[in-house]
Amino acid sequence: MLQWVLVFCGVYQPLSTAIAWWRFDGLLDSVSLWLTAVHTTLLWSCFVAARRGATRLAAVAFVLGSLLVLSVAYPRWGLALQGPQHWLQLLPVLIGAVLLGRRVLWTAAAWMAALVAIGAWQDAQPLLFAPGHVVGVALAALSAVLGLGLVAFVVDQALVALHESLALARRRGSDLAQVRDRLLLEMEQRERQQAQLLHAQKMEAVGRLASSIAHDFNHLLALVMGHAGRGLATDDPDEMKAALRSAEAAARRAGAVSHRLVDFSRHDDAWPETFDAVEAIAELAPMLRQTFPSTVDVALDLDAGTGLAIRFDRAQLELVLLGLATNAQQAMPDGGRFTLSVALRAPDRVEIVARDTGRGMDAATRARCLEPFFTTRPAGQGAGLGLAVAADLVRTAGGDIEIDSAPGEGSTFRIVLPLQALSRENNVSRRTRRTRASGEDAQRQPGAGTAN
Template identity: 45%
Template structure:
């Protein structure tokens, strides 16, 4: 078992070494392993074969074998040089140098030994056509073919000069022509195969470029969508603040009246104790006004969403003054808290925006007053349900189906943008929740929102009950 593991590690290491070529072109990187194997065979096999021929073969050494041995061993040395170039990422240079040397040796072999003496090596010579076409270019393929045909012609002339009869001359010429046609067939097949591969590669690259451009456009659209979404949320906050303006003005007038009253009392004070009491009253009224102003300013502030973990029950309690500003005195607010704290993770101001938009819609649906109910209910597993109900005029089925669509509104022109519920749906969806609406004409409307609980916090503090309008 350990032997198999060692063999596997060695084999994977060898493959990784062959593939780890710093070539810039992807095709060269894919061709490099096969090319290196061929070159290493050219470098490693001829030397031991010639060594065996010289020292262990009983046949006498022929003079013609000496130049063949020199050429073969020279090719082995050159193959090592090409491997070094490939390891440096110069794959195309190594290929061109290799084919150049092969072409010179090929021409020398045919011109010196003749066509028939090299006929047994022609299957190997076909491989150089394939290498030129597959690994370099179409031009290299046809240049290599023409060079081989020229070598055939040179070898045939050598054989003809040695021939003694006309029949032998015709046979040699016919043999060379047949070999040239066979090599032509191989060259055409390689050329057509390479053309198909190049077309497929060009199509794949065009598709890849198109996908890259589409990805860039999509990323830009996502950024633009987030920008528009933040703008839309901000505009809804401003709209909600505008609806609160009347109630805020009433509160500020009341606070200013208190300030003026305490100031008048301070001016009429006869001693320091009365003066300090009047100033304390002025300070208290000013702090209340500052708190109201700061709450509205923070709520309407424009910026990216800042999720935080908070208890929805506590948040609804803190919103009590804002809801009182929104509703008239004829609307009663009722709150049904959960038995335990329900912590969610979302942007606090966006949560307040959801509540205020639902309250504003309920206020519009109850022009003569009524009841606005809020209920918090723990759900399993790890979710919380918020229900917002009113006793207003309700909606029919056609309106209910379109209520979350952007720019859909049943209000009169200029009295509603039709974006409030669309923004609510988007906010709830972004934080992993869902929203549904149940409504009957004449019987009111209930919006039910489900939100996932924050996994980090699950303490069981009880929510405070909501006060009720008089």
């Protein structure tokens, strides 16, 4: 704003002097010409300073220099000679003073009011004893002073309101920043707690799987011992090699079972990736079957050629499905059937359905089963967080969970997720991660893979 004021004054000052020169045929006071030259030079110097960033210095020089010029003009030529355009000389000074604060504004207003009074006195002196002339000069001076005071008051109140608005905006900005920091802290704490909870649920699932895996593992160890004994009992090299190959195969199956359990229990950060849901659930089938006793029939309805890709953290999806399987197992103490299927629900949605033939839930339980800490199990047998965490993970991935259940009719959980495009890069990256994991497993198992 100051730059526009300086440009206006820098053009108006010499232009008004040139018009006066033309009107009076060059009969102007030389002091007026000198003042115009000095004032114009000052105005454009202030403009250059403001353009270079020294705004406050330019405002101080403009206000002080203009007041000094007016201090020469009004006492020398009076108020009347300034003409109606004297407001064009006073108002820019007030605008410049606004930038320097309220005190400078009212000081400049008082200074100019005194100059107006001095100019009026200069006009009244020649005809001091002519009452009509004196009254006219006094009215002109009073009008100028009142107008000047009114303008200064309006500008001052606008400045006060601006300062109050800025202070309020700063306070609100500070409050918003504090709220933002609290939200960020709460989000970080929530993410840490969720990660810890997921790991705890993994450990719980590992504990449940350990008993069933131990049976298979002992069976495989018995096979290893049997093949080893068969090899020791024969002197035939071919039969000995066959026994060793059989023992190696059983040992590899046992290693795969234990490594699968260790990989599932790792406390890794969330790693969303795009993968084939059908393939992932097919790989999870052994762990799902080990969750249930022999009285429960486990069926997987999977079409290996469909290629239904989703974007999810693979380990978290395994945790969600194992949690649903555990709930189904506890709902079927006398046996039953558990079915897990994957299908295309809509052109852009994949539906994973977990269905059991257990006790089912009534309407009140079904309405609250996704709430944190809600459980129907006895005290000490469940925290009521499994379904709540599963629903949160699915919704974070842009999906939803739907539940159908009735007493005595079993329960059906539908996980609906956005369908993704499974590109070649996804397959390559997935194979790379599996190869890396296999390499880590081999390092943890000295001597693995040494047999021919």
